Amino acid sequence: MKKIITSFEHVAILKHLLKWTLITIPVALFAGSVIALFLWLLEKVTVIRWHHPWLLFLLPVAGILIYLSYYFGGKKAEAGNNLIVDEIHKPGGGVPFRMAPLVLITTVVTHLFGGSAGREGTAVQIGGSIASWIGKKLKLDKADTKILLMTGVAAGFGAVFGTPLTGAIFALEVITVGKINHKALLPCFIASILADIVCKQWGIHHTQYTIAFKNILTDTNGMFHMNWVLLASVILGGVLFGLASYLFSELSHTIKNYSQRFIAKKWLIPFIGGLIIIGLTYLVGTDSYLGLGVDNPDPNAVSILSCFKAGGAGYFSWFWKLLFTAITLSMGFKGGEVTPLFFIGAALGNAVAMLTGAPVDLMAGLGFIGVFAGATNTPIACTLMGVELFGGENAIYFAIACFTAYYFSGHTGIYSAQRLGFSKLTAEHTRDKELTLQKIRKERLKNKKHFKF
Structure with a gap:
């Protein structure tokens, strides 16, 4: 039977x-x-x-x-x-x-x-x-x-x-x-x-990224060991990547809400947004933060590719890209958030590496996937992305950065319709199936404190 x-x-x-x-x-x-x-x-x-x-x-x-x-x-x-x-x-x-x-x-x-x-x-x-x-x-x-x-x-x-x-x-x-x-x-x-x-x-070729750093995690006897100084830098980076994710999500939602509330004629919202982008471009004196930002014909410009090299980004390059993107997408223009998040993360990783002495290409790669993990609440997918894009040698560091960023991004994200299955604060399942990130944010702002799940 x-x-x-x-x-x-x-x-x-x-x-x-x-x-x-x-x-x-x-x-x-x-x-x-x-x-x-x-x-x-x-x-x-x-x-x-x-x-x-x-x-x-x-x-x-x-x-x-x-x-x-x-x-x-x-x-x-x-x-x-x-x-x-x-x-x-x-x-x-x-x-x-x-x-x-x-x-x-x-x-x-x-x-x-x-x-x-x-x-x-x-x-x-x-x-x-x-x-x-x-x-x-x-x-x-x-x-x-x-x-x-x-x-x-x-x-x-x-x-x-x-x-x-x-x-x-x-x-x-x-x-x-x-x-x-x-x-x-x-x-x-x-x-x-x-x-x-x-x-x-159809003949489409994707950008190739490389992390030259290779960390040997096992000795000749197969015993696992860790570079603890580098580990501390990766954890610090993960925390900062999560906070950058939180900042991007909150700033984007805030700009969108205030522009909808205070600009009566809705066609003026993208018009004003475009003027702000023009003004910011001349304020920072570069076109590095326009468009995708994957590469740039100007050798002195900041791009995702340049962030994998020492001196390839300034300490605040990540913030400028964050601001440009939040304004562009929140004020009516179309496109995705993820490639700019790659830029933000890679630039922030570059800055962390320059401050801590960690390998620049490794930290840029960790920021690349870490900020994305925090902003979309997808740490497993982003860890796998690290392996697919950069190879599997540093998979443990990919996981540490993405998992840490996921938690430190809080209960927010770029997709406000995401439902909360499990709270990041407790191990309990969320019983309310209609509890979206948008609802959580509204309750948090209403109560002027963190919403309890």
Whole structure:
């Protein structure tokens, strides 16, 4: 009898896997192809802006055009990543397909005119909207729609950064803080892998990062040992990365709330935001903090790549990028937060290394993934990202930095629709399934003290 039951169980598992493989393939094909187009356009407009720096003066006008695009044609698409997270928790009207072309075009416009933004948010929204459209065509039920939306997130993230394993785990981990839904594990993994392959088949090449530092953690007898001085620097860095995540999230939410409250004409919000970015650019005297910030043709500019070298960033470069990005995204421009978070973290890691004497490339890499881990509450995915991008030799330090940053970022994050599964303060499960980071923040501000979970 047990053998018969086991046989039926494995047949059911096989059917389940075949079903989701077939459903996931079109999501990955479409998402990978559209993201390839997006990355190609992003590269082209970035080069155009480098060659024509006067385009920055049109950023306020571009902001108005972006506002009008969403006002007349966006509807629910304006909610962006938070809409996708909400739909995964409680499927309702779905994610509108118009989200994909809208966010793609407006993100390209943001970068063309110098807005400080990233690409992850755009990729996730492209993947989510494509997945939702396919789900509607297949007439999937709510349970399957949740899984399909998660595969869209995985496909978008895996393809845009060339990190398929990270993309799969990110899609599982980002939905609820402290909790992972393993039911979508294989579909997300398939979607992320295939979307990455498709994107690369279109000729897209991702930036290569290198950490030359190699720490030998075991001796010739296989005994584990640790460089305790370096460990102290990594822990200190992790704390600072978490606090930087907290600062970015809180500043972004604050700017958005105050601009919505005090600027009556909403089209003026991105217009004023563009003027502020122009003013800040001339205040700091460099264009280092515009656009993605991955690299820069100016050898004296600060970029993510320069942060991996001694003297490649100033002590406050991380803060300037944080401020530029918070203003850009909170005042109506489009794009993701993650690549700017990479910049913020790498620059902060560079500063920590210069102060502590730790290896610069290692600390820049730890900041790169650590600030991202704290801001998105995805420490496991970010640890894996470190391995995929930098190699596995320093995986223990990756984990220490990401886990520490995760805790010190507090109960906040760039995705206000994230639910709190487990409190960072206690080991207890949060019973209120509707307890979002947005609700936590409102309660904290209302009570003028930390909200108790």
